[in-house]
Amino acid sequence: MGVTRQKHAKKIMRFYKHNFQFREPFQVLLDGTFCQAALRNKIQIREQLPGYLDGAAQLCTTRCVIKELESLGKALYGAKLIAQRFQVRNCSHHKNPVSGSTCLLSMIEDGNPHHFFIATQDQELSNKVKRKPGIPLLFIIQNTMVLDKPSPKSLAFVQKVQTNQLVPEYQKQSIVELKEKEGLVKQEGEKRRKRKRAGGPNPLSCLKKKKKKTQEGQEPSAEKKKRRKRKRNRVKAEAMQPVQKNEGE
Secondary structure (H helix, E strand, O other): OOHHHHHHHHHHHHHHHHHHOOOOOEEEEEOHHHHHHHHHOOOOHHHHHHHHHOOOEEEEEEHHHHHHHHHOHHHHHHHHHHHHOOEEEOOOOOOOOOOHHHHHHHHOOOOOOOOEEEEOOOHHHHHHHHOOOOOOEEEEEOOEEEEOOOOHHHHHHHHHHHOOOOOOHHHHHHHHHHHHHHOOOOOOOOOOOOOOOOOOOOHHHHOOOOOOOOOOOOOOOHHHHHHHHHHHHHHHHHHHHHHHHHHHO
C-alpha cells in the first residue's frame, strides 16, 4: 500500500470523523459488484480494509444483495460466497426483495444515522450516494481499494454547519437529551410563571397624612374653647363660696 494513498485515506477519515461523527468499528455496506471486483483482483477485503481505513471495520451486506447475486447464476457464484461471509443487516424488503442498489440506498436514508460506508463498483449507485451528504464511498481501481474524496454535497453541508445555518440531526438529538437531563425541557401543558419584578415604593404610602376634620369639615370654633374655660371658672367659684360664708360667720 502506497504511502501517499494511505495519507490520502487518513485525511478523508479525519473529515468524516470530525464532521459526521464516524467511529470504530466502521460499518461498511458492500454490494455484489464490489465483491466481484475484489475476487477478480485477488483483494482480501477483511484483511486489507481495516488497515486502509486505519481502524476496525465491520463488513456487512443485505438480504437483497445476496438474493440478487443468487438470481444471476454461476457467473457471480464466487461473489455470492464472499457476500455470505459478511454480517447481514436487516432491511425493509423482507417480503419483496429489491435490487442491491435500491436496497443500499434505503439503508442510508434520513441522514445515514448508522454511519454506513458504501462499497460499490456501480457508477449509477455511486452518483446517487454522492448526492447525499456524509456518506463515504469505497471502490476498487487498479487492484487497490480507494476511499473517494468527500462529495460537493458533504463539503457544502459542513460549510453550512460551520456558519450556524444548519444543525446536524445527531447534534439536535444530543441537545434535546442534555436539556432533558438538566430539566430545561418543560412538560406539555405546564404554564410559565411570571417573575415579579422589583418595583419602587408604593406611591400611596408617600403621600402626606391629612389632618382629621370635623363632620362639617371645619376645625373646632373659638366658642367651644370659651365654654370650656367658663366651666372651669364656675367650678372655682363654687369652691370659693363656702370659704366666704365661713369668713362672714
